[in-house]
Amino acid sequence: MKKMSQPARFLTDNGMYIVMALVFVYFAVSAPGFLTANNIARIPLQSAFVILIATGMTMVIITGGIDLSVGSVVAFTAVIFSLILRQYAVAVPLAILGALIAGATSGAFVGFFIVKFRVPPFIATLAMMTIARGLARLFAQNSKIFIENPAIEKYSDFIMIKEIAITNAIGVPYLVVLMLAVVVFLGLVLMKTRFGRYVTATGGNEEATKLSGVNVNQVKFMVYVINAFLAAVVGVMMASKFMNGNPEFGVMWELDAIAACVVGGTSLMGGKGNIFKTLFGALLIGMLDNGLLAQGRSSEMIYIIKGIIILGAVIIDQVKEK
Amino acid sequence: MSGSNDIALEMRGIVKEFPGVKALKNVTFSCRRGEVHGLVGENGAGKSTLMKVLSGVHPYPTYEGDIFIKGERARFSGAREAERAGVAIIHQELNLISELTVAGNMFLGREPAVSPFGIINTRKMNADALKYLSSFNIKIDPGAIVKDLSVGVRQMVEIAKALSVNADVLALDEPTSALTETEVESLFKTVRDLKEKDVTMIYISHKLDEIFAICDRVTVLRDGETVGTYDIGELDRDKLVALMVGRDLTNLYPERKSNPGAEALRVSDFSVSHPFLPGEKVVSGASFSARHGEALGISGLMGSGRSELVTALFGAFPKETSGDVFIDGRKVRMRSPLEAIRNGIGLVTEDRKRFGLVLIMSVGENITLACMRALSKLQWVSAKKERSVIEEYSKELNIKAANSRVAVNTLSGGNQQKVVMAKWLANSPGILILDEPTRGVDVGARFEIYQIVNKLVESGVCVIMVSSELQEVLGMCDRVLVMCEGKITGEFTREEATQEKIMSCATGTMSRSGAGAQK
Numbered sequence: 001m002k003k004m005s006q007p008a009r010f011l012t013d014n015g016m017y018i019v020m021a022l023v024f025v026y027f028a029v030s031a032p033g034f035l036t037a038n039n040i041a042r043i044p045l046q047s048a049f050v051i052l053i054a055t056g057m058t059m060v061i062i063t064g065g066i067d068l069s070v071g072s073v074v075a076f077t078a079v080i081f082s083l084i085l086r087q088y089a090v091a092v093p094l095a096i097l098g099a100l101i102a103g104a105t106s107g108a109f110v111g112f113f114i115v116k117f118r119v120p121p122f123i124a125t126l127a128m129m130t131i132a133r134g135l136a137r138l139f140a141q142n143s144k145i146f147i148e149n150p151a152i153e154k155y156s157d158f159i160m161i162k163e164i165a166i167t168n169a170i171g172v173p174y175l176v177v178l179m180l181a182v183v184v185f186l187g188l189v190l191m192k193t194r195f196g197r198y199v200t201a202t203g204g205n206e207e208a209t210k211l212s213g214v215n216v217n218q219v220k221f222m223v224y225v226i227n228a229f230l231a232a233v234v235g236v237m238m239a240s241k242f243m244n245g246n247p248e249f250g251v252m253w254e255l256d257a258i259a260a261c262v263v264g265g266t267s268l269m270g271g272k273g274n275i276f277k278t279l280f281g282a283l284l285i286g287m288l289d290n291g292l293l294a295q296g297r298s299s300e301m302i303y304i305i306k307g308i309i310i311l312g313a314v315i316i317d318q319v320k321e322k
Numbered sequence: 323m324s325g326s327n328d329i330a331l332e333m334r335g336i337v338k339e340f341p342g343v344k345a346l347k348n349v350t351f352s353c354r355r356g357e358v359h360g361l362v363g364e365n366g367a368g369k370s371t372l373m374k375v376l377s378g379v380h381p382y383p384t385y386e387g388d389i390f391i392k393g394e395r396a397r398f399s400g401a402r403e404a405e406r407a408g409v410a411i412i413h414q415e416l417n418l419i420s421e422l423t424v425a426g427n428m429f430l431g432r433e434p435a436v437s438p439f440g441i442i443n444t445r446k447m448n449a450d451a452l453k454y455l456s457s458f459n460i461k462i463d464p465g466a467i468v469k470d471l472s473v474g475v476r477q478m479v480e481i482a483k484a485l486s487v488n489a490d491v492l493a494l495d496e497p498t499s500a501l502t503e504t505e506v507e508s509l510f511k512t513v514r515d516l517k518e519k520d521v522t523m524i525y526i527s528h529k530l531d532e533i534f535a536i537c538d539r540v541t542v543l544r545d546g547e548t549v550g551t552y553d554i555g556e557l558d559r560d561k562l563v564a565l566m567v568g569r570d571l572t573n574l575y576p577e578r579k580s581n582p583g584a585e586a587l588r589v590s591d592f593s594v595s596h597p598f599l600p601g602e603k604v605v606s607g608a609s610f611s612a613r614h615g616e617a618l619g620i621s622g623l624m625g626s627g628r629s630e631l632v633t634a635l636f637g638a639f640p641k642e643t644s645g646d647v648f649i650d651g652r653k654v655r656m657r658s659p660l661e662a663i664r665n666g667i668g669l670v671t672e673d674r675k676r677f678g679l680v681l682i683m684s685v686g687e688n689i690t691l692a693c694m695r696a697l698s699k700l701q702w703v704s705a706k707k708e709r710s711v712i713e714e715y716s717k718e719l720n721i722k723a724a725n726s727r728v729a730v731n732t733l734s735g736g737n738q739q740k741v742v743m744a745k746w747l748a749n750s751p752g753i754l755i756l757d758e759p760t761r762g763v764d765v766g767a768r769f770e771i772y773q774i775v776n777k778l779v780e781s782g783v784c785v786i787m788v789s790s791e792l793q794e795v796l797g798m799c800d801r802v803l804v805m806c807e808g809k810i811t812g813e814f815t816r817e818e819a820t821q822e823k824i825m826s827c828a829t830g831t832m833s834r835s836g837a838g839a840q841k
Contacts, residue, residue, distance in 0.1 A: 193701040194694045201691055204680035211638060211669065211677050212692040212745065213660040271682045 015316035016263060016277065019309070020284045027291030034294040047286030048179040049074075049234045051279055054257040055186045056227030058278045061261050062190070063223050064203040064270025065121035069110060069128035070231040070257065074250030076132040077103045077235030082145040082245025096236050103232020104225050106132055111221035125224075129254070136247035145245040175237065182230065187275040199223060203270030259306075260285055263313040284313070329393065330355040330522040331376070331409070331491050336387035338371055338380060345371040346385070347546040353491070356520040358513060360533040360554070361493075363543035363566055364736070364764035369526050372543070373493050377411045378404035391491070410484035411493040416476050418483075420469035424462055425451035428483045454486045459515050474505025478512060485521070492516070493524040498532060499762060502624060510536055528764055530559055544568055567766045575797030576769065578776040580816075582616040582800065585651065586753055586784035592645030594627070594634040594808075604630040606808045608645070612801075614752070617775065617785045619799030621792065622828045627808040628788045629672050632755045636669040637662040649753070663692060668746030670739075672757040672788070678742040679730050686712040686726035689744045696749075715744035720770060736767025743774060754778060757788045772798060792821045804828050 028035040044051075053070050060067045081099035084090060110128045113119045139145075190196035201209040202216045210216050231250075239245045264281030266273030288309055292302045331353045338346040346368045353359045361369050374380045376389065378398030389396045391407050398404040418427045425448045426433075433442045434450070451464035460478045468476060477497055484492055494513075498506045513523060513536055525537055533540060534554060542549040542565045549565050557565075563574075588611040596602035605627045612618040622628045634643045637656035647654055649665050656662045662669070671677035679688055689712050690697060697707045712726045719740040723733055730741055739759065746754060756775070760768045775798060779785050789795050795802050802819050804812035804827035812827030 189701075192703055192705075194698040194703055195701055197687065197691070197694060197703065201680045201683060201687070204682050205676075207677050208671075208680055209691065211636070211659050211671060213658075213663040214691070215658070215660065271680070 016265065016280060016284065016313055019313060019316075020280065020287070023284065023287055023291065023309075027287070027294065031291050031294035034291050039290065039294065043283060043286045043290050044176050044179070045173050046290065047282050048173075048175045049238065050253060050256045050260060050286070051179050051282040052182055052230050052234050053227070053253060054260040054278050054282050055183055055275050056223070056230040057254070057257040058261050058264070058266050058273050058275050059186070059190065059199055059223045060121070060227050061258070061266050061268060062199050062203045062270060062273040063220055064206070065114070065220065065223065066125065066258070066268070067110070067224060067227050068122065068125040068254050069106065069132055070227055071250035071253035071255075072129045072132035072136065073103050073106050073228050073231035074235045074238060074253060075136040075245075075247050076106065076139075077232040078239040078249050079136045079140045079145055079235075079245040079247055081236050081239045082147050083139055085147050086145060099236050099239075100229060100232045103235065104229045107225040107228025107231075108221070110228070111224035114224065115217040115221050121224075133247070136249075140245060140247040142247065144247075147239065147243050147245070178233075178237075182233075183275060183279050186226075187279075190273075190275055195219070195222070200271060200273075203272075205271075256285065257282075259310050263310055265317050281313070285310070328355050329353070330357075330391070332388075332390040333372070333376065334388045334390075336372065336375055336385055336389075338368075338375055338385040345546055346375070348548070349387075349543065349546065350548050351541055352551075353522050353524060354539075355522055356517055357538040358517055358523045358525055358536055360537035360540035361524055361526045361543065362528075362530070362533060362540060362562065363549075364766045367543040367566075367764070368546040369543055370495065371546075373411055373495060373524070373526070376404070376493065377401055377409055405487055405489070408488060408490045409493075410487070410489035410491070411495060412477065412480045412484060412497060413495050416473070416480055418468045418476055418479060420467075422468060423448075423464065424455075424466050424468060424471075424479050424482075425464035427468055427479060428454070428464075428486050430483075451482075451486075455482050458482065458485060458512060458519070460512060472502075472505065474501045474509065477501070477505075477509065481512065481516075485516075490520070491522045491524070493526065495526045496528065496762065497525075498527065498529060506532070528762065530562055533562070534559070542566055563765055566764075574765075574769070574772075575794075576773050576776055578617075579780060580616075580800050581780075583614040583782060585611050586614045586616075586649065587612045587786075588648040588651075589635065590646045590648075592631070592634070592647070593643070594630050594639060595642045595644075597639070597642060604808050605634065608805075608810050610803055610810060610813070612753070612784050612786055614782045614784050615779055616801065617779050617787060617799045619795035619802040620786065620788045620805060621790075621795045621802055621824050622805035624790065626805040626828065628805050629757055630808075631805070632669065632757055632786060632788055633671070635662070636667055636755065663749060663751075666750075666752035667755065668692075668749055668751035668753070669755045670742050670746060670757060670759055672761070674738055674742050678745075679738060681731040682729055684727045685716070685721065685723050685730050685733065685741055688730050688741050689715055689726075689748055692745050693748045711748050715748050718747070719744050719774060734764075734767075736763040736770075739763050739771065740767065740774075743771070747774075747778075751783065753784045753786065755786045755788070758790065759787065760789070760791070760794065792824055795819075795824070796821065 033039060057067060057070065077099040080102045081095050084095040084098045085092070106128055110124050113124045114121050190199060198209065198214050198219045201214065202219045206216050235249065238249050260282035261273065261278050262268065262281070263284055264274065264277035266278060285306065288306055289302060292305060329352055333349060333351040336346050336349040349368065349372055351372065363369050371380070375385050378401045381399045382397035391409065396407055398407070419430070422430070428451050429447050434446045435441065435443060448464040455462055455464065460482055462475055462478060468479065471479070481492065497509060501509065516523065525533070527533055537554050539551055539553055540557065540562065541551040542562070544566060590609045592605065592608040593603055594605040596604050608631055620628050620631070633639065635647065637658045640657040647656065654665050656665060675681060680691065686708070690708050693711065694703065697703055697711065716726055721740045721744065722737050730738060733741065759771055763771065775785055775787070787795070787799060796819055800816050802814045802824060803810050804824050806828055812824065814823060
C-alpha cells in the first residue's frame with residue numbers, strides 16, 4: 001500500500017492504454033504503410049477471432065479457471081461445419097447449428113468433469129485440447145475439407161464468406177460487427193447481470209459464494225460452455241472465410257486469448273477481470289503483430305517482441321496492485 | 323517486570339496514511355527490555371498498522387516519525403531488515419509451510435548443507451532445532467510434519483522460528499484466537515520463560531483477561547492515537563475498556579425485552595456424519611426447537627459439533643445430513659444453502675474470511691451477494707435497487723468504510739463482520755444463525771453487533787447464536803443448548819444457566835438427566 005503520487009497513479013491505472021498509444025505512435029513513425037486507414041482498419045479484423053475467444057476466456061479466468069481447449073475446438077467445429085455441408089446437402093443454418101452444438105457439447109464435457117469429478121481446469125481442458133484436435137484430424141482424415149455445396153452460395157449474404165469478411169455497406173466488416181456485438185453483450189453480462197456477479201464472486205471466494213446460496217457448479221459449468229460455444233462461432237467463421245474446414249485451424253489460439261486477457265488486467269487468481277479491457281489487450285497484441293510486420297520484421301522477432309510486451313503489461317499491473 | 327529502565331524499542335510520533343484514511347495520527351510507543359507489553363484498542367485503532375510499521379512491512383519512508391531499536395535509529399526497508407535487527411512478528415494467520423517438518427520450517431532458507439551439492443543435513447538441522455526448542459522449554463519433535471500439529475503447537479513453532487533468528491523483540495498478534503485453554507496455558511508459560519531470557523514481547527489481544535494475566539504494562543490505542551501507557555497494576559477491566567472505547571461501558575450486553583412467540587424451528591434426531599470417516603458422526607441425534615423472538619445460544623468446546631450442526635442446518639452438507647427439520651411447523655428439506663435461504667434462514671459463518679466474504683469484491687457487492695435474485699429481473703441487476711439496499715444496510719449496521727465500492731478486505735474485522743451480517747439481513751431472514759459472531763471483533767463493534775441482534779430478536783427473528791464465550795451466551799441468549807462430542811448434553815433457560823453448569827455439560831462431566839429441561 002505504498003502511497004503513489006498523482007501522476008504515478010495515473011500512469012499505472014491506464015498503463016495498457018498508454019503502452020498502446022506509445023506503440024501506435026512508434027509504428028506510425030517507423031513502419032511505412034502502418035498509418036493508413038486501410039491498415040488500421042485491418043487490425044480489429046485480424047484480431048477478431050482471437051478477441052471472440054478471449055471474451056469467453058475472460059469469464060473462465062475470472063472464475064479462477066483456464067481453458068486450453070478452445071483453439072482445438074475452433075478446428076473441430078470448422079471441420080464439423082464443413083463436413084455437414086459437404087456430406088449432407090442441408091441448409092447452411094443447420095450446418096451452423098450443428099457446429100455450434102458440437103462446440104457447446106465439448107465445453108459441457110469439460111465443465112462436467114471439472115464440476116463433477118473436481119478435475120483441475122488446466123488438466124480437463126488440456127485433455128479436451130488434444131481430444132478435439134484429434135477428432136478434427138480424424139473426421140477430416142488429416143486434410144482440409146473443402147466446402148462444395150451450392151447451398152452456401154445461397155446464404156452468402158448471411159454468413160461470413162470471403163467478401164463479407166472484408167467489408168459491408170458502411171465499410172465495417174461483418175466480422176468486426178459481430179465481434180463487437182459479442183464483446184458488448186458479454187461485457188454487459190459480466191458487469192450488469194446476476195450471472196456475471198456470480199462469475200466474479202465464484203472466482204473471488206468459491207466457498208463463501210456457495211454459502212451465499214449460489215450454485216457455483218452451475219456457474220463454472222456455464223463459463224466453459226460459453227467459451228466453447230464462442231470457439232465454435234469462430235470455427236464456423238474460419239471455415240466460411242477459407243471455404244474449408246482445416247483441422248489445423250486455431251493452433252495456439254488459446255494462448256493468444258489468455259495473453260489478451262492477462263494484458264487486459266484479468267487476474268489468473270480469479271475474481272478480477274473486465275471483458276472490455278480484454279478487447280483492448282487483444283487489440284494491443286494485434287497492433288504489435290501488424291506493426292512489426294509492416295516494419296518488415298521476421299516472424300521470429302515478432303514472437304520475441306510480443307512476449308516482452310506481454311510481460312511488461314503484466315508487470316505494470318502487478319506494480320499497481322502493490 | 324525486569325525493573326531495568328533500558329528501552330528495547332521506542333516509536334515516536336508515528337504517522338501513517340493510506341489513501342483516504344489516516345490510520346496512525348501520532349503514536350508514541352515504547353517497550354522496556356524483557357517486559358511483556360500489552361497493546362490494546364478496538365479494531366481499526368491502528369494496532370496492526372503500528373506493528374507493520376515496526377516490522378518493516380510498511381517500510382521507511384512510507385510513514386512519518388522515528389523508530390529506535392535499543393537506542394539506535396531504525397529505518398527498515400522491509401521485513402527482512404527488521405528481522406536482522408531482532409524484531410519479529412507472529413501473525414494471526416500463521417506462515418508455516420504445512421508439508422515441511424518443524425525443523426524444516428525453522429531453518430527455511432538457511433538450511434545447513436552437508437555437501438557442495440546443497441543436500442540438506444537433516445540430522446544437524448533437527449539437532450539445531452531441538453537445541454532452540456528445548457532452550458525455551460518448548461516440547462516439540464523437530465521432525466514432525468507441521469500439518470499434523472495443532473494450531474497451538476504451530477504457534478510455538480513460529481515463536482521458536484523467530485527466536486532462532488535471534489529475535490529479541492517479539493510481537494504476538496492475537497496469538498490465542500484459535501487456541502484451546504490448555505494451549506493458552508502453555509503459550510503463557512513460554513511467554514514467561516522468554517521474559518526470563520530478556521526477550522521483549524508485545525502482546526496484542528482482544529481478550530482482556532489475557533492482558534491482565536500476562537502483561538506488565540499496557541499501551542492503549544484509540545483512533546490511531548496513543549491514549550496512554552499504564553502499569554497493569556493501576557488498571558482494572560472496566561477502566562481498560564473505558565480507555566479503549568473512550569466512554570464508560572456500563573453494561574457489555576445491552577438490555578432486551580424477551581417476548582418469544584411461535585415456534586420457528588424444530589429439529590428432531592438430526593445427525594451429521596463425518597465427511598471422511600464413515601460411521602463417525604460429528605453431530606448425533608440432536609433435537610431442539612427455537613422460537614420467533616428468541617435468542618437461542620449453542621455453547622460447547624471447540625470440536626463439539628456446534629458449527630457442524632448449524633452449517634448442516636443451512637444445507638451445506640446434504641449428503642452427510644439426516645433427520646427432520648420443521649420451519650414454522652412445515653417439514654422442509656434443505657439440500658443446499660439456496661434452499662435454506664428460500665426457507666428464510668441466514669448463516670453468519672464462523673470464519674468470515676474463508677466462508678463469509680469475497681474479500682476482493684466491494685463492500686456493496688458482498689452485501690447484496692445473497693439477495694441478487696430479489697434485485698434482478700431476468701438476470702439484469704437493477705443498479706438502483708442494489709444501491710438502495712446497500713445504503714440501507716450500511717447505515718443500519720453503521721458500517722465504516724470510505725464508500726461501498728472499496729474492497730471489503732480494507733475494512734477492520736468488526737466492520738467486515740457487519741458486512742457479513744448485512745448480507746443476511748438484506749434477505750430479511752426468519753431464522754438467523756450466528757456462528758461466533760464476535761470473534762476477532764473489538765469491544766465497540768461487539769456492542770453494536772449485540773444491539774443489532776437484540777433488535778432482530780425484538781422484531782421477531784429467531785436468532786441462534788453459537789459462541790465459545792460463556793459470558794456472551796449468558797449475556798445474550800434466552801436459552802442455551804450445550805453440546806459435547808456431537809450430542810446436545812444440556813439445555814438451560816437464562817435464569818438457570820451458570821458458567822459452571824454449562825462447562826460441566828460441555829466437558830461431559832454432568833449427566834443428561836441432571837442437565838435441566840432436556841427433552
